Amino acid sequence: MKALMSRLGGHLHEVVLAALVLLALIVLSRQSANFLTIDNLLNQGRLIAEIGLVALAMTFVIITGGIDLSVGSILGLVAVLLGAFWQNLELPLPLAIVLAMIVGTLAGAINGLIITRFKVPPLIATLATLALYRGLAEGISQARSVRGFPDWFYVLGQGDLFGVPVQLWVLLLIVLLTAAVLSLTTWGRATYAMGANETGARFSGLAVDRGKLAIYAFSGFCASLAAVIFVSRVSTTRSDMGSGIELDAITAVVLGGTSIFGGRGTIIGTALGLALMQSLKSGLSLGGVKGDGTIVAIGVVLILTVLIGSIFRRDGHG
Amino acid sequence: MLFRSALVAALAACLTSAPAFSASLWTGGDNQPTNPLACDNTPMQPVAKPYDGKLPTNPPDRKGKTLKVVDVPKLVGIAYFAATAKGIAEGAKDIGNMNSKTDGPAKANIDDQISLIDNYITSGVDGIYFAANDTVAIAPVLKKALSKGIIVVGYDANSTPDARTWFVNMAEWNGVAKTLVDQMVAQVGESGGVALVTSTFTTPGQGRWIAEMGAYAAKCHPKLKYLETVEAQEDNILSFNQANTLINKYGPELKGIFGMTSVATPAAAEAVTQAKQCGKIAVVGLATPNPMKPYVASGCVKSVVLWNPVNLGYAAAYVMRSVADGTLKPGDKSVKAGKLGELKVINGSEILLGSPTIFTKDNIKDFDF
Numbered sequence: 295m296k297a298l299m300s301r302l303g304g305h306l307h308e309v310v311l312a313a314l315v316l317l318a319l320i321v322l323s324r325q326s327a328n329f330l331t332i333d334n335l336l337n338q339g340r341l342i343a344e345i346g347l348v349a350l351a352m353t354f355v356i357i358t359g360g361i362d363l364s365v366g367s368i369l370g371l372v373a374v375l376l377g378a379f380w381q382n383l384e385l386p387l388p389l390a391i392v393l394a395m396i397v398g399t400l401a402g403a404i405n406g407l408i409i410t411r412f413k414v415p416p417l418i419a420t421l422a423t424l425a426l427y428r429g430l431a432e433g434i435s436q437a438r439s440v441r442g443f444p445d446w447f448y449v450l451g452q453g454d455l456f457g458v459p460v461q462l463w464v465l466l467l468i469v470l471l472t473a474a475v476l477s478l479t480t481w482g483r484a485t486y487a488m489g490a491n492e493t494g495a496r497f498s499g500l501a502v503d504r505g506k507l508a509i510y511a512f513s514g515f516c517a518s519l520a521a522v523i524f525v526s527r528v529s530t531t532r533s534d535m536g537s538g539i540e541l542d543a544i545t546a547v548v549l550g551g552t553s554i555f556g557g558r559g560t561i562i563g564t565a566l567g568l569a570l571m572q573s574l575k576s577g578l579s580l581g582g583v584k585g586d587g588t589i590v591a592i593g594v595v596l597i598l599t600v601l602i603g604s605i606f607r608r609d610g611h612g
Numbered sequence: 613m614l615f616r617s618a619l620v621a622a623l624a625a626c627l628t629s630a631p632a633f634s635a636s637l638w639t640g641g642d643n644q645p646t647n648p649l650a651c652d653n654t655p656m657q658p659v660a661k662p663y664d665g666k667l668p669t670n671p672p673d674r675k676g677k678t679l680k681v682v683d684v685p686k687l688v689g690i691a692y693f694a695a696t697a698k699g700i701a702e703g704a705k706d707i708g709n710m711n712s713k714t715d716g717p718a719k720a721n722i723d724d725q726i727s728l729i730d731n732y733i734t735s736g737v738d739g740i741y742f743a744a745n746d747t748v749a750i751a752p753v754l755k756k757a758l759s760k761g762i763i764v765v766g767y768d769a770n771s772t773p774d775a776r777t778w779f780v781n782m783a784e785w786n787g788v789a790k791t792l793v794d795q796m797v798a799q800v801g802e803s804g805g806v807a808l809v810t811s812t813f814t815t816p817g818q819g820r821w822i823a824e825m826g827a828y829a830a831k832c833h834p835k836l837k838y839l840e841t842v843e844a845q846e847d848n849i850l851s852f853n854q855a856n857t858l859i860n861k862y863g864p865e866l867k868g869i870f871g872m873t874s875v876a877t878p879a880a881a882e883a884v885t886q887a888k889q890c891g892k893i894a895v896v897g898l899a900t901p902n903p904m905k906p907y908v909a910s911g912c913v914k915s916v917v918l919w920n921p922v923n924l925g926y927a928a929a930y931v932m933r934s935v936a937d938g939t940l941k942p943g944d945k946s947v948k949a950g951k952l953g954e955l956k957v958i959n960g961s962e963i964l965l966g967s968p969t970i971f972t973k974d975n976i977k978d979f980d981f
Contacts, residue, residue: 437813
């Protein structure tokens with residue numbers, strides 16, 4: 295019984311959040327007839343895909359007790375490199391995409407190296423690489439945008455597959471993959487252990503450093519994937535792409551109940567957090583609320599959700 | 613190790629290949645061909661060009677019906693776009709059968725602007741006005757609007773022509789460029805060192821002007837010494853800091869600063885004032901008159917260049933109505949714009965507001981925006 299209670303207690307935040315999402319959908323659909331339509335929901339999926347990808351990897355990072363502020367800059371760097379490899383080095387586009395994504399993943403791994411090898415706190419390490427990677431992006435791009443990609447490339451960001459935006463399939467795939475890894479594998483359990491009690495995890499013989507390195511590299515990979523989708527969606531590269539995306543992603547993760555101190559969090563929570571955030575953005579906008587009002591609403595909901603979450607947790611654990 | 617050296621090699625390759633870009637003369641200019649005006653005031657003969665905009669697909673009959681339209685500027689919360697929004701609202705009022713509102717991102721950010729426009733397409737509007745943060749990035753979402761029968765009218769910052777119906781051009785690029793450079797040379801002399809504070813290197817309007825300014829300076833003032841262009845994102849504090857950095861970096865070599873945005877120009881004037889360099893460093897730029905009044909009054913700034921942004925919004929409203937009523941069609945030579953009279957069609961699918969205005973100590977108090 296006690297075990298059941300604690301299991302339910304562990305998922306209470308997700309239950310509350312799901313109820314909130316449902317409530318938001320109902321309330322917002324009354325504000326505008328155009329909100330709760332298949333067309334709009336799919337379209338919102340297209341707009342959230344990049345933030346979603348970054349947020350999924352961010353969930354792992356935050357569960358280990360870390361943070362990755364450099365994801366937006368990695369996104370910008372990969373976008374610029376993709377264009378530079380293709381146009382300046384005249385590589386075939388598929389090769390340019392793969393190479394740029396390898397660099398993005400390495401950029402994530404470098405974050406991991408700085409954090410594990412030199413024991414720099416993640417906040418400071420990724421704050422530094424946030425500036426470093428954005429600077430590289432601006433330097434390499436020389437303020438030139440690369441445009442005029444072949445038509446097949448736009449399928450990723452602007453096309454549909456079975457009536458659903460292509461990037462939504464990609465997002466779905468990564469959601470399933472990350473959810474499975476986090477909840478079903480030893481890697482997932484190791485991730486929680488690192489965040490809950492790092493010293494304990496080390497003494498239990500877990501390869502903490504290697505685990506963290508892999509997680510930050512994965513964060514770089516997801517930001518790279520988001521970059522390719524973003525470039526395809528807007529059909530141009532810009533060195534300022536993805537600036538501020540780290541804050542949206544962290545908002546979704548924290549909204550989803552992941553503890554900023556590590557050790558707790560789920561992929562389903564992050565997915566619900568993303569859904570709530572985007573429903574508010576779209577629903578309020580369709581209901582006639584202007585952009586500034588929407589940001590205020592998201593801030594208020596974030597505070598409320600965190601408060602509700604902490605109240606329930608205190609009750610749940612006496 | 614192999615990966616790391618591959619990374620280094622790749623980065624090095626990118627950096628060294630960078631100069632291969634077909635760069636404009638001044639940093640921050642776009643890659644488009646330039647067309648500098650004559651050094652004296654000989655007007656240029658306009659070149660006839662066929663309509664190259666795009667009409668909405670299967671629009672409903674909107675003739676004489678009330679239109680629901682939305683204006684999505686680059687960003688909200690700055691004087692310039694408050695003025696264009698005011699003009700759009702005034703135009704809608706003079707026209708009568710038009711409901712318009714303005715909603716834009718809080719920062720000049722391509723993604724926020726695209727999402728906003730996308731939501732308004734879903735909400736079902738008759739028309740969208742836009743001022744683009746990026747010429748190409750905004751095109752897919754505007755094309756989507758056109759495909760849903762929505763009339764798309766740009767102002768201030770253009771998209772690619774095939775993504776909108778018309779663009780209201782505030783003043784011709786080469787005309788603004790000539791005015792700015794001539795004003796600067798009049799203050800700093802033929803061989804002064806000049807630097808620019810712009811929004812970002814990929815912002816459409818600024819990119820066009822800088823390219824034209826570089827070309828015009830090379831043609832008519834070849835000794836003018838170009839130092840550097842810095843980005844400040846139409847952010848007040850960043851613009852001030854960037855101007856300050858220029859002053860400290862170049863010292864007496866810096867004779868003049870061009871403010872390329874309505875945010876950068878007053879910020880540069882403030883930086884020059886605080887550094888006690890008034891009279892030693894000239895500030896010439898694009899700005900709305902109100903924020904510039906103190907600097908013009910103190911004599912720190914001699915001239916401010918701009919068109920009337922209220923009229924720009926006003927003209928956009930009339931263009932929108934005329935397209936809906938079928939009175940402005942591809943191939944037309946002009947359009948009636950209420951109190952502004954007849955406006956000329958140029959460059960295929962652009963409507964020209966007029967020539968830039970120069971605000972000085974003598975006339976700046978007559979303008980309130």
